[in-house]
Amino acid sequence: TPLRVAVASNFKLPLSEIINQYQENTGNEVSISSASSGILYQQIKAGAPYDVFLSADELRPDLLIKNDLAYENSKVIYAVGILAFYSPNKKVILNELKQSDNDKIKISIANPLHAPYGLAAKNILQELFQNIEVFKGTFITSNNIASTFQIVHSGNAPAGFVALSHIISTKVPRQDYQILSSDKAKVPQAAVILKRSKDKAAAKKFLTYLSSPEAIHQIIGYGYEVVKPITVEKI
Amino acid sequence: MNFAFGSTEITAFWLTLKLALSTTLILMLFCIPLAWWLAKSKSWFAMLVESIVALPIVLPPTVLGFYLLIAFSPQTLLGEHYQALTGQQLAFSFYGILFASLIYSLPFAIQPLQATFSQLDKRLIETAQSLGARPLDCFISVVLPICKNGIISAALLCFAHTVGEFGVILMIGGNIPGETQVLSIALFDAVESLQYEKAHNMAAGLLIFSMVILIIMNMLKRGQQRATD
């Protein structure tokens, strides 16, 4: 049976490419299941037959570790998502947002209650405007970061806080977005090996491959950053 | 955006009720004549319309939502005209999710209605005509009461289906409290953000509420049945 990797939907595209290479290089088979990190987390708790979980945040892998469903020392940050402010034709300029724009301008954002990119966006806003409650009527909340992007991309909102990876993979022109470089705009995405995995060695091998130069090349190419070379400790 | 809890659920409840009632009402008004025509007509054109009208069920709701999102954007004809007429945007507004609900629930109204109408004894229509009833009169005074059960069934499916609607609204709603944050979305949000207790409470509330509505509707149906027998 192939190694089963559950991946947060924002990372599915880069992962597919990495796995293509991986299969070519090693001959090991890998299958991908993707959904939002939240759904994957529920599934794992209910006993889903995944070997490796690539979440879009650190919270859920930590929770799995706490629940004894994942190996504590397998946790690695495989990529760091970067938030961008996307506004085609510069209809909205982030720093020029005013309280009087409330209700007039719609800004697409992932739900900060559970989407890591949404939380990052909220933090950025807080940093810029202190009290963001005044923008009550401004935000359109989506369930995940892909729809957040689609809402702006389809023209239904003039601007939004999106993942840089989506901007890069759809080749958005450079002048239409602004990369947010603050530390608060970073979304560390963690991976863990699940305890129910029947082939820990293969899982570990795969996770290690994610820090290989080829893989990192892909990851960066899709608009993510990486933290120091990742190592998977003994499990 | 309201980051606080509390009255969220109550607002969501009223919004859901408003959405479900509006959808059911509008669909019934629109689908009863359409289904009647479909049930009577034997033309190929009617068959085509019948099939097209059933299509929204096969599209996964989120995918339907995705295409509606594209259709609603101000660059398209629909989005542009709506905005020109109302000065407002269709997506992320109550009317936007109402429109989506209408499309999404359309087949659930049409199908039972049409099955009911096609089973009607056509001789009773002749009878009404011979007594001087004009077509509309005949429809209201004979067809509707005799097909009452099928109509209630269709309304029930519509209503319940709209209450449970999720994927479409998720895409084009934008989760705005009081405007587009219906119960199903609030519930999913609770699950996603690991607030299980809140989720369980809302699910229980939703079930009890729906159970009450369903029992009332079924009582209507049964009352009717008893009287006819």
Add this chain to the structure above:
Amino acid sequence: MNFAFGSTEITAFWLTLKLALSTTLILMLFCIPLAWWLAKSKSWFAMLVESIVALPIVLPPTVLGFYLLIAFSPQTLLGEHYQALTGQQLAFSFYGILFASLIYSLPFAIQPLQATFSQLDKRLIETAQSLGARPLDCFISVVLPICKNGIISAALLCFAHTVGEFGVILMIGGNIPGETQVLSIALFDAVESLQYEKAHNMAAGLLIFSMVILIIMNMLKRGQQRATD
């Protein structure tokens, strides 16, 4: 797993077809007798059953999926017994999504069937009895053919609804190619990962396929109608 486009979709297509056909078949076998009983019985108990059976529509699919996921987990009675009996897990398997589809589509089978049955002229049943037809015989030889349109309608709704099913399967399916990755999920995946072209192609394929099925079913219905008139 095959990353080359094409074969994923074909696998997903066959899986979807298998799931939709199985669901429709099983639901028809189970719901036809149930709906018949519901349509005939005037008891309060029947009314309660009728309302319970309609409940799955009001739960947002993902939420229904969430609760099924809990119910399927090996810690529960259902999950435990299933695993003990088959040695396999119910969630994330074809039988798991089949079970979920059955629950999810149940109301769409029951409602039209019941509306149809309640409209049947009871005098024809007396007639069949007086000619010596036993209850089952009478049901097969009189009730079913006369209610054919309603039954086709119910089957149509079931089938189409299962094809478009999404939220529940996403939750309890686990998106496993060849086992639980149905077309609707594959399509959603494409949208989520911004592979719009792939998504458009799949949506178009799904629509054309469904259109063909719907047209065939409607032709059956119309053919039947013409012959009865």
Add this chain to the structure above:
Amino acid sequence: MLQIDCSIKLNQKIFKYKHHFELKNRCIGISGDSGCGKTTLLRIIAGLETNAQGNIKLNNEALQLSDENFIKPAFKRDIGFVFQDTRLFPHLTVLGNLKYALKRATTVKFSLEKVVEAFSLTPLLQRKPLMLSGGEKHRVAIARAILSSPQLLLMDEPLSGLDSAQKVELLKYLKYIKTQFDLSIIYVSHIEDELKTLSDEIIYLN
């Protein structure tokens, strides 16, 4: 006066009708073998057979002119119909059925009370059709057609379910209203007695 020159194809067989009935307060009796087309004739007159070809005029007013592609819809023809198979509305009580007709009458010539009395329907008024005996249904069907106060009343074996005493009484009543209330009747029956009692003219179809 009713002029008919029509034909219709049913089951590959063509039925031709060419008649000229003097109607004014008269009753035309129609008899003929079962299946010879009596009901079909009434249906054509009432406008219920949309496939019929030809011309029909009632008191010089055109009901159907095939050359001009004109056909007056059934609900606009001031013609009542007592169907062979009664066809009471199952969702309405007897009273509901009667009122249904009364409400849609262009000119109200009959009072509900008088007709109910003439057909002894008082004890049945609150019942649904499924709770009536065969003869009771026929009586309600006739009463309903009369209450719609038509210019011309078509009756298709209306007395078939009644007992002899009722038959005699209702025939008397029909005779009475025919002259008193400016009503013309076309009456289909297999029973010579009935036809002779009521009709001013009897026609045999075949």
Add this chain to the structure above:
Amino acid sequence: MLQIDCSIKLNQKIFKYKHHFELKNRCIGISGDSGCGKTTLLRIIAGLETNAQGNIKLNNEALQLSDENFIKPAFKRDIGFVFQDTRLFPHLTVLGNLKYALKRATTVKFSLEKVVEAFSLTPLLQRKPLMLSGGEKHRVAIARAILSSPQLLLMDEPLSGLDSAQKVELLKYLKYIKTQFDLSIIYVSHIEDELKTLSDEIIYLN
């Protein structure tokens, strides 16, 4: 031999039946005012009135014993019924309707061909009931009931839609099969002539 001691409440009114019919190859004629309960009697005998209270025995075999809470279901009673309102199956052709009865006959006493011939149904065999005239429907209904080869045949105004020639012929045929095929008949009609021609005994209900 048929022994009935039953009562039933319909519309607050109680209908009581206490009869003892000698049946063996005989025909019992039943007459009575419209609404007096003739159809109800037949329905009780056939087992279609589940609310009836009392006892019924057919040839010493119990059909209903209220004391013992026993009621033989309609489909197990070897009793045929020609309904006043014909009740042909709308989804089957005439032939289909006839075969329906034939297939379910416990002992086949009649051949399809002979019955079809006796009732002149040949040209109608392929038609659906909606395409039949009133008299044609009645003929099919009688033929269908006969083809189910019952021990006892209940007929509720079966000849009401037929023309006189057909009536005479069918009465003759019924008389013939009654003696030749070991059939007993209970025959409800308002028409004295019919009753006298066919019945060995006439009973007036009221």
